[in-house]
Amino acid sequence: xxxxxxLLTRPAEECAALAAALSEAGIHSAxxxxxxxxxxxxxxxxxxxxxxxxxxxxxxxxxKPAARLGLELLGRYGQQPPPGQAxxxxxxxxxxxxxxxxxxxxxxxxxxxxxxxxxxxxxAEALEEADPKVLILRGEGGREHIAETLRLRGAQVDxxxxxxxxxxxxxxxxxxxxxxxxxxxxxxVSSGQGLESLYALAGSDWPVLRELxxxxxxxxxxxxxxxxxxxxxxxxxxAGTAALLAALRDNPEPAx
Numbered sequence: 001x002x003x004x005x006x007l008l009t010r011p012a013e014e015c016a017a018l019a020a021a022l023s024e025a026g027i028h029s030a031x032x033x034x035x036x037x038x039x040x041x042x043x044x045x046x047x048x049x050x051x052x053x054x055x056x057x058x059x060x061x062x063x064k065p066a067a068r069l070g071l072e073l074l075g076r077y078g079q080q081p082p083p084g085q086a087x088x089x090x091x092x093x094x095x096x097x098x099x100x101x102x103x104x105x106x107x108x109x110x111x112x113x114x115x116x117x118x119x120x121x122x123x124a125e126a127l128e129e130a131d132p133k134v135l136i137l138r139g140e141g142g143r144e145h146i147a148e149t150l151r152l153r154g155a156q157v158d159x160x161x162x163x164x165x166x167x168x169x170x171x172x173x174x175x176x177x178x179x180x181x182x183x184x185x186x187x188x189v190s191s192g193q194g195l196e197s198l199y200a201l202a203g204s205d206w207p208v209l210r211e212l213x214x215x216x217x218x219x220x221x222x223x224x225x226x227x228x229x230x231x232x233x234x235x236x237x238x239a240g241t242a243a244l245l246a247a248l249r250d251n252p253e254p255a256x
Contacts, residue, residue, distance in 0.1 A: 002027065003253030003254065004028070004248055004253055004254075005027075005029070005030075005182065005184045005186070006028070006029040006184065006185075006215075007029070007032060007178065007179065007186070007187045007188065008030070008031045008032070008188050009031075009033065009034040009035070009187070009188060009189050009190070010033060010034075010188075010190050010194070011036060012031070012033045015031035016031070017241075018241055018244075022241075022244075027248065030184060032170070032174065032175065033168060034168070034194050034197035034201060035165045035166070035197060036165070037065045037164075038163060038165075038166055039069055039162065039163050040140065040161060040162060040163055040164060042073070045160075046073060049135065049158065049160050050073055050077050050079055051077060051079070053074075053082060053135070054085070055133055056133045056134060057085070057129050057133060057134065058123065058126040058127070059081070059085065059134070059135045060087075060088045060089075060117070060137070061087065061088070061089045061094055061098060061105070061137045061138075062136065062142060062143075063090065063094060063139065064093055065139065066094070066139065066162055066163070067098055069162040069163055070137040070160075071098070071101050080102075081103055081104070086104075086123070086125075086126040088105060088106050088107065088117060088120065088122070088123055089105050089106075089117075090107070091108075091113075092240055092242075093239075093241075094107070095107040106120060106122045106123075108120060113217065113218040113220075113237070114143065114145050114146050115218075117146065118146065118150075127150070127153055127154065127155055131156070132155045133155065133157075133158070134150050134155045134157050134158070135157075135158050135159075135160060136159045136160070137160050137162060138160070138161060138162070139161060139164060139165055140164040140165075142159070142161070165193055167197045167201065173205075174201070175198075175202055175205060176205040176208065176209075179209070185212060185254040186212055186213040186214070186254065187212055187215065189217070189225075195216065195221055195225060195228070199228055210228065210229050210230045211231050211232075214234065215234045215244060215248075216234065216236065217236055217237075217238060218235065218238075219235055222235045234247050234251055235247075
C-alpha cells in the first residue's frame, strides 16, 4: 500500500492520529484539516436535559466531538448515565471514548454509519419500553436521518447540539499547492460536510481534484461525491482508520 499518498481532511487532532496510523502501515499522508470544531455556548436547555437524563431509554452519540463534549457536560454537573440506560455510538472510535469514560456503549461491528447503528438489535430492544424517549448528542445542524427513523419507530426524540463545524481559513490555492508539493494521489473525507468543504476550498481547481481517487465513509457521501462529478469514488463503509486501511488494501494503487 506504500504507493498511496493521501490528503487527510479531518479536524486537526483526528488528522494527526490517522496520519500516525497510516505511517505505521507505510502510507504517506499530508493533512489539511477542512473542519474545525467549535463548542457551542452552554445553554439552559443543555443543563436541563443533562439533569433529566433519566427520562431517556437510550442516548445516541453521533461523533467523537459529541462524545467528548457530552461527557464534559455530564462531568460539570456530576451526572452519570442512569443504571440500565442504553448508550449507542456511530462507530467504534466514538464508542471507545464513551467506554474509556465508563459508559456502557454499543456500536455496529461493521459500518460506521447511521444505517448500521439503526440496525442494532440492542437499539430495537431499548425502544420496546412504553413511550420510549431517545436523546441524540450531535453537532449543530446534524443529519436528521437517525431522529426521523426513530420517530417512525414510535420514539420521542430530543436532540442536544453541542458544537458547530466550520471551515478553517486558508489562503487561495492552498489545496492545490499541498497536492502538488506532497505529490498526493488520493483524497480522504470523513463526512458529507467535509466533502462540501473540500469542494468549496478547491474552487476553480476542482476539475483537477475530481480526477483523483476519493475515499468516503458511506453510500450517502458517495452519492454526494458523484453529484459533484468525482470520477473515482471508494466507499470505505466507515469513517474509522480500520475501514480506510481495508479500502486502501482492496483498491489498486495509482500508477506512479
